[in-house]
Amino acid sequence: xxxxxxxxxxxxxxxKSGTPFEAVLAEISEGAGSEVESVVRAINEALExxxxxxxxxxxxxxxxxxxxxxxxxxxxxxxxxxxxxCAEDLLxxxxxxxxxxxxxxxxx
Numbered sequence: 001x002x003x004x005x006x007x008x009x010x011x012x013x014x015x016k017s018g019t020p021f022e023a024v025l026a027e028i029s030e031g032a033g034s035e036v037e038s039v040v041r042a043i044n045e046a047l048e049x050x051x052x053x054x055x056x057x058x059x060x061x062x063x064x065x066x067x068x069x070x071x072x073x074x075x076x077x078x079x080x081x082x083x084x085x086c087a088e089d090l091l092x093x094x095x096x097x098x099x100x101x102x103x104x105x106x107x108x
Contacts, residue, residue: 006089008096008104013089018106022047024086028067039063056104061097068094
């Protein structure tokens, strides 16, 4: 899989900001509870069969909002700038999904 773009109209993430999203999701799900772990597990399962993109439903995006926000606040100067960009763009895409009812798209 190459670089991954994140979007949920009208939001469009930075170029290839989603590349480390699997690692970011793993970190935000640690200790976040069973609902978040279930969403992350479903995303990982979707990845196994996807060919060029996956979609995160608005209801699942809503469950990722708090863990993403907490992670961003907890590590504001993370030494991995790609992780920070990914988390920030994923948070904005999830907000857009909740707001407009469309899915978050992760496209490679």
